[in-house]
Amino acid sequence: MIRIERISKAFGGLQAVRDVSLDVEPGSITGLIGPNGAGKSTLFNIIAGLIPADTGRIYLEGQDITGRRPHRLFHQGLVRTFQVPHEFARMTVRENLMVVPPAQAGENLLQSWFRWEKVRRQESAVRDRAEDVLEFLSLDHLADERAANLSGGQKKLLDLGRTMMTDARAVLLDEPGAGVNRTLLGKISDAIQRLNRERGYTFFLIEHDMDLIAKLCNPVHVMANGGLIASGPMAEIRQNEEVREAYLGGGVSATMGASE
Numbered sequence: 001m002i003r004i005e006r007i008s009k010a011f012g013g014l015q016a017v018r019d020v021s022l023d024v025e026p027g028s029i030t031g032l033i034g035p036n037g038a039g040k041s042t043l044f045n046i047i048a049g050l051i052p053a054d055t056g057r058i059y060l061e062g063q064d065i066t067g068r069r070p071h072r073l074f075h076q077g078l079v080r081t082f083q084v085p086h087e088f089a090r091m092t093v094r095e096n097l098m099v100v101p102p103a104q105a106g107e108n109l110l111q112s113w114f115r116w117e118k119v120r121r122q123e124s125a126v127r128d129r130a131e132d133v134l135e136f137l138s139l140d141h142l143a144d145e146r147a148a149n150l151s152g153g154q155k156k157l158l159d160l161g162r163t164m165m166t167d168a169r170a171v172l173l174d175e176p177g178a179g180v181n182r183t184l185l186g187k188i189s190d191a192i193q194r195l196n197r198e199r200g201y202t203f204f205l206i207e208h209d210m211d212l213i214a215k216l217c218n219p220v221h222v223m224a225n226g227g228l229i230a231s232g233p234m235a236e237i238r239q240n241e242e243v244r245e246a247y248l249g250g251g252v253s254a255t256m257g258a259s260e
C-alpha cells in the first residue's frame, strides 16, 4: 500500500530520519514505535507531504507520491490525523463531519463551481453518512455538542470520524492514544480495528502505548536515532535486545511495557 524507500531527512546538523525503508501492506494495521525523538513524526510528515525528504521515494499503491502535497494525497485516499487534533472548535460534532469534502469529488479547480451545486444536492447523503459515522463511533449523543467542549479522547474519535467521511483507504495516525483515558482508548482501538476489518482501511500508526500496539498492530517497526532498528510482530520486538537498549537509553517516559 505504502512503500517507503530509503528516506532520509536532516534538520540542520541533526539527522532526524536516516535511510529508512519499509512497507505498509494493504489491509494491515502497521505500527511504528521508538523512543522520543526517534524520527517517527518526521517520517509521517514526509509521507503526508508536509515536509520534503532529503533523499528517498514514497509510493502509494505503486505510484510515486514523493513530495506530493496533502490535499492531493487526500484525493488519492491517503489521510493523516494529528497528534493534537485541530477540529473546528465552534462547530458541532455533526458539522465537523459534514464539512469534510468527499475525496472522490476530484481536485480540478474548474470543477469546484459545479461541485457547489453537486454538494448541495448531496447534502442529505452527507448528512446520512455523518449519522452513520456518529453511530459507528458512539458519538451520537454528542452530535450537537460544540467540538471545543469534547474531551481530548472524544476529539480523537471525531478526528477518526472525519477520515470516515472521506473515501480514505490508508490512514496515518500519530499517537491516537496520547492523553486519552482507558475507556476512550478502548473505543478508539475498537474503531480502528473495525475500520480495518469491516471497511478495509489500512493503518500506519505511531503509538507509545505498547499494549495498544500489541493488540492492534502487525507488523511493528521500531525507529531509534532516525534509523529503523527492528521489524516484526510485537512479541518478537519485545524480546529484541537492540530495541530494549534503545528504550532504556531513551529516558524515563520510554518503556516497553509488560514483557516478562
Ligand SMILES: Nc1ncnc2c1ncn2[C@@H]1O[C@H](COP(=O)(O)OP(=O)(O)O)[C@@H](O)[C@H]1O
Binding pocket: 011, 014, 016, 034, 035, 036, 037, 038, 039, 040, 041, 042, 043
Ligand atoms: N521542524 C523541525 N526542525 C528541527 N528539528 C526537528 C523538527 N522536527 C523534528 N525535529 C527533530 O528531529 C528529531 C526527530 O523528531 P520527531 O520526528 O518528532 O521524533 P518522534 O516523533 O519519534 O518523537 C528530534 O530530535 C526533533 O527535535
Ligand SMILES: [Mg+2]
Binding pocket: 040, 041, 042
Ligand atoms: Mg512524534
